[in-house]
Amino acid sequence: MSYVLRRLLATLPVMATVALIVFSLLHLSPGDPAHVLAGETATPDEVASIRAALGLERPFFERFADWSYSVITGNLGQSIFFGRPVADLILQRAVPSIALSLLALLIAVAIALPLGMFAAWRAGRVIDKMAMSFAVLGFSLPTFVLGYLLILFFSVHLRWLPVQGYVAPEDGAVSFLRHLILPALALGLVYAALIARVTRAAMLEVLGQDYMRTARAKGLGLWRMVVRHALKNAAVPIVTVIGIGFGMLISGVVVTETVFNVPGVGRLTVDAILRRDYPVIQGVVLVFSATYVLINLLVDLSYALFDPRVRR
Amino acid sequence: MDETLLAVDDLAVEFSGRSGRTRAVDGLSLTIARAETLAVVGESGCGKSVTALSVLRLLQEPAGRIVGGTVRFHGRDLASLDESEMRQIRGRSISMIFQEPMTSLNPVLTIGEQIGETIRIEGDHTAEVVRQRALAMLDMVQIPDSARRLKQYPHELSGGMRQRVMIAMALVNRPDLLIADEPTTALDVTIQAQVLDLMRGLSGQLGMATLLITHDFGVVAEMASRVIVMYAGRKVEEGPVRSLLSSPRHPYTIGLLGSVPKWQQSAGGERRRRLVEIPGAVPALRGPAQACSFAPRCPIASDRCHAEVPPPTAVAPGHVAACWHWPSSTNLRSGWHP
Ligand SMILES: Nc1ncnc2c1ncn2[C@@H]1O[C@H](COP(=O)(O)OP(=O)(O)O)[C@@H](O)[C@H]1O
Ligand code: SF4
Numbered sequence: 001m002s003y004v005l006r007r008l009l010a011t012l013p014v015m016a017t018v019a020l021i022v023f024s025l026l027h028l029s030p031g032d033p034a035h036v037l038a039g040e041t042a043t044p045d046e047v048a049s050i051r052a053a054l055g056l057e058r059p060f061f062e063r064f065a066d067w068s069y070s071v072i073t074g075n076l077g078q079s080i081f082f083g084r085p086v087a088d089l090i091l092q093r094a095v096p097s098i099a100l101s102l103l104a105l106l107i108a109v110a111i112a113l114p115l116g117m118f119a120a121w122r123a124g125r126v127i128d129k130m131a132m133s134f135a136v137l138g139f140s141l142p143t144f145v146l147g148y149l150l151i152l153f154f155s156v157h158l159r160w161l162p163v164q165g166y167v168a169p170e171d172g173a174v175s176f177l178r179h180l181i182l183p184a185l186a187l188g189l190v191y192a193a194l195i196a197r198v199t200r201a202a203m204l205e206v207l208g209q210d211y212m213r214t215a216r217a218k219g220l221g222l223w224r225m226v227v228r229h230a231l232k233n234a235a236v237p238i239v240t241v242i243g244i245g246f247g248m249l250i251s252g253v254v255v256t257e258t259v260f261n262v263p264g265v266g267r268l269t270v271d272a273i274l275r276r277d278y279p280v281i282q283g284v285v286l287v288f289s290a291t292y293v294l295i296n297l298l299v300d301l302s303y304a305l306f307d308p309r310v311r312r
Numbered sequence: 313m314d315e316t317l318l319a320v321d322d323l324a325v326e327f328s329g330r331s332g333r334t335r336a337v338d339g340l341s342l343t344i345a346r347a348e349t350l351a352v353v354g355e356s357g358c359g360k361s362v363t364a365l366s367v368l369r370l371l372q373e374p375a376g377r378i379v380g381g382t383v384r385f386h387g388r389d390l391a392s393l394d395e396s397e398m399r400q401i402r403g404r405s406i407s408m409i410f411q412e413p414m415t416s417l418n419p420v421l422t423i424g425e426q427i428g429e430t431i432r433i434e435g436d437h438t439a440e441v442v443r444q445r446a447l448a449m450l451d452m453v454q455i456p457d458s459a460r461r462l463k464q465y466p467h468e469l470s471g472g473m474r475q476r477v478m479i480a481m482a483l484v485n486r487p488d489l490l491i492a493d494e495p496t497t498a499l500d501v502t503i504q505a506q507v508l509d510l511m512r513g514l515s516g517q518l519g520m521a522t523l524l525i526t527h528d529f530g531v532v533a534e535m536a537s538r539v540i541v542m543y544a545g546r547k548v549e550e551g552p553v554r555s556l557l558s559s560p561r562h563p564y565t566i567g568l569l570g571s572v573p574k575w576q577q578s579a580g581g582e583r584r585r586r587l588v589e590i591p592g593a594v595p596a597l598r599g600p601a602q603a604c605s606f607a608p609r610c611p612i613a614s615d616r617c618h619a620e621v622p623p624p625t626a627v628a629p630g631h632v633a634a635c636w637h638w639p640s641s642t643n644l645r646s647g648w649h650p
């Protein structure tokens with residue numbers, strides 16, 4: 001069986017487990033799910049109708065199977081607060097969140113790769129220690145603190161960028177970017193710190209390998225040695241941490257969207273939690289998990305791209 | 313024609329680390345003429361690889377540094393060149409092949425790319441020219457099915473094939489000097505013989521000089537015209553292969569030669585020829601030697617040996633040994649190993 005197919009199949013049990021957990025969160029939580037869904041102020045009639053709608057008298061796994069089927073067909077249920085399909089709500093807010101994550105990822109990689117590579121190349125020297133202190137600092141600052149610091153400096157003090165808010169791309173590309181750059185930076189820096197440290201460690205290991213000595217003995221230029229010979233060998237741990245760190249990015253999106261008032265899926269999540277809008281919470285958790293699994297699937301598949309020994 | 317190609321003079325190399333400084337090479341001098349093969353032998357840890365790496369300035373700086381001496385190649389002192397000047401020499405005028413064929417090739421790049429990039433350092437060529445030259449080179453090192461090999465990765469090749477690829481890569485730009493650091497030590501015996509044959513044939517064909525590092529006197533006898541014996545970073549004996557092998561004068565050389573070759577079964581199942589080593593171990597020097605480094609292991613050491621460094625002394629035409637008591641060393645030949 002090919003590597004790709006094997007990896008694809010391996011995600012199925014993972015997604016099934018995630019779905020089961022998400023479903024159980026509501027249905028196994030103490031108390032009557034119908035009460036929970038209806039909220040504290042609901043009348044007994046409302047609770048009864050919700051209970052009927054959920055089919056709570058049926059066995060757990062039967063309900064789970066039904067729910068899973070509707071999820072697969074794209075039906076994530078109805079929001080209690082908005083009275084609209086959860087899938088629609090998430091889709092509506094997907095663009096700002098995706099844009100924010102991609103920009104943050106781009107910033108993180110653009111900072112972390114050169115920084116980690118440079119630190120490894122100059123390992124043990126002052127410049128390496130400075131770069132790594134910066135990485136530790138970036139990693140230990142909570143996203144919201146970093147976010148407020150960036151707002152204070154770039155928006156309040158220098159007045160270069162808007163303080164908060166969001167402009168859709170169709171309402172002006174420049175404005176869209178100007179609003180996204182600070183949240184993406186706040187989000188990306190933490191991520192960059194993580195990637196930079198792994199990049200440095202991976203490169204350091206690779207630079208000591210025999211084949212790097214061969215590359216130098218052949219008279220190759222620095223660029224070719226570092227990028228073609230070393231980075232390609234260090235790529236597997238680096239993309240791995242990018243994938244694992246994606247979980248951090250998702251929780252960062254929730255915080256950042258709140259700090260910068262970006263109407264994305266992260267804000268939807270916070271609002272849903274505050275309103276106890278359980279179907280929405282379920283829906284976002286499911287979507288976030290699926291995204292995480294998908295990203296890590298892509299990471300796994302990328303191994304074959306970097307390392308011929310994986311392709312079998 | 314006896315024009316000197318490489319002249320290493322009074323080379324000293326030190327490593328500094330947490331445990332202090334070690335002097336890996338101490339006052340070593342050697343010369344290689346054009347198209348000549350010089351062998352350097354000695355137990356492991358006596359500074360052979362460090363000498364080779366110093367010539368190409370491949371030491372892991374700043375931990376390992378050349379602290380003295382000159383390395384003249386075509387009359388130009390390599391020890392004083394900067395990295396970009398060295399890069400012009402590496403892979404073009406001087407190439408190197410290493411002991412470890414399994415790890416010396418980059419595992420994630422194809423054979424074609426690794427040979428191709430070596431061809432490109434020497435000039436801009438079209439992809440087709442590079443490919444043709446790479447193919448010709450693989451044919452030259454007798455790798456069958458060369459077109460398919462170009463697309464393969466190192467893990468798809470055997471150890472012997474990989475070492476042939478290393479040789480192809482090293483020779484593709486027709487260097488004046490090849491440094492081969494135990495090129496066959498890691499290979500099994502039959503492959504060893506094939507690779508040595510190949511190297512000898514090619515160096516003759518290309519008129520290339522070779523600095524051959526080995527710890528196998530069988531290889532020395534087969535490949536080299538002159539040989540240097542190193543011990544603890546110093547040259548203890550040097551001479552024409554015939555003279556040195558038939559009448560060694562330094563007690564260390566005598567010990568190495570007298571030790572019985574033994575067939576060993578290694579973990580990988582391949583059979584290797586190894587020297588049973590002389591009792592004791594190569595000492596690590598902290599600074600310039602103050603005595604004969606071999607004295608602690610030498611059966612005929614005197615007080616003088618522990619107090620003064622023996623100078624190189626001519627013992628036969630072109631044959632020198634650094635030993636205070638070389639005239640009495642001949643008695644050692646029987647009974648070194650009790
Ligand atoms: N990277 C290094 N760091 C510290 N010391 C080293 C290093 N490489 C070599 N040495 C020192 O140099 C000595 C000679 O090593 P080497 O030239 O590799 O021996 P060999 O003759 O087996 O090739 C070793 O005994 C060691 O003390
Ligand atoms: S100088 Fe002395 S110790 Fe050194 S090899 Fe000669 S006899 Fe032995």
Ligand SMILES: [Mg+2]
Nearest residue numbers: 357360361362
């Ligand atoms: Mg060695």
